[in-house]
Amino acid sequence: xxxxxxxxxxRLSPHLSNKELxxxxxxxxxxxxxxxxxxxxxxxxxxxxxxxxxxSFLGTDVAKIYRIVQLYNKEGGVFADKLVWGGRxxxxxxxxxxQEQLLMEGLKQKALKGQxxxxxxxxxxxxxxxxxxxxxxYLWDLFKRHGWKKKAPRPSHPKRNxxxxxxxxxxxxxxxxxx
Numbered sequence: 001x002x003x004x005x006x007x008x009x010x011r012l013s014p015h016l017s018n019k020e021l022x023x024x025x026x027x028x029x030x031x032x033x034x035x036x037x038x039x040x041x042x043x044x045x046x047x048x049x050x051x052x053x054x055x056s057f058l059g060t061d062v063a064k065i066y067r068i069v070q071l072y073n074k075e076g077g078v079f080a081d082k083l084v085w086g087g088r089x090x091x092x093x094x095x096x097x098x099q100e101q102l103l104m105e106g107l108k109q110k111a112l113k114g115q116x117x118x119x120x121x122x123x124x125x126x127x128x129x130x131x132x133x134x135x136x137x138y139l140w141d142l143f144k145r146h147g148w149k150k151k152a153p154r155p156s157h158p159k160r161n162x163x164x165x166x167x168x169x170x171x172x173x174x175x176x177x178x179x
Contacts, residue, residue, distance in 0.1 A: 007062075010049065010054060012044050012073065021037065021040055025040075037080075039064070051066055094138070100145065123139060
């Protein structure tokens with residue numbers, strides 16, 4: 001018995017003709033988009049194959065074949081406009097970069113006046129601006145985006161000598177008198 005999984009046959013919706021697909025593929029300047037159009041063109045010219053067959057002769061993943069075909073079948077010839085790779089999404093962001101910049105300037109002024117003591121002071125200001133609760137990760141990401149760093153004093157000197165400190169404590173007077 002064969003343990004190979006059976007895959008479904010890949011089919012394209014007839015949004016574009018062979019010639020239109022070829023022209024779209026040839027007009028691409030981005031290599032990634034060229035490969036996506038190449039996948040679609042290959043599937044349209046060679047119908048009736050499974051995704052693993054296309055993936056093997058195109059040198060790509062089966063998951064990518066399914067993703068591109070599904071997006072093309074849903075969106076048609078403008079599917080490439082729906083592809084987004086990495087980066088900040090303004091639609092999902094709580095604040096735009098300009099709003100964040102203004103917020104950070106306000107926080108900087110407060111910090112210089114000594115009005116910010118803890119992270120909760122910053123959190124309250126940010127939550128007031130965004131109108132929703134924010135996580136610690138959001139605050140740290142906000143700091144990183146705008147070049148802020150946490151500055152805190154060390155709890156102790158890295159080159160301290162514990163024996164000398166103990167001897168100093170034993171030999172020091174318990175009281176202080178002005179000279």
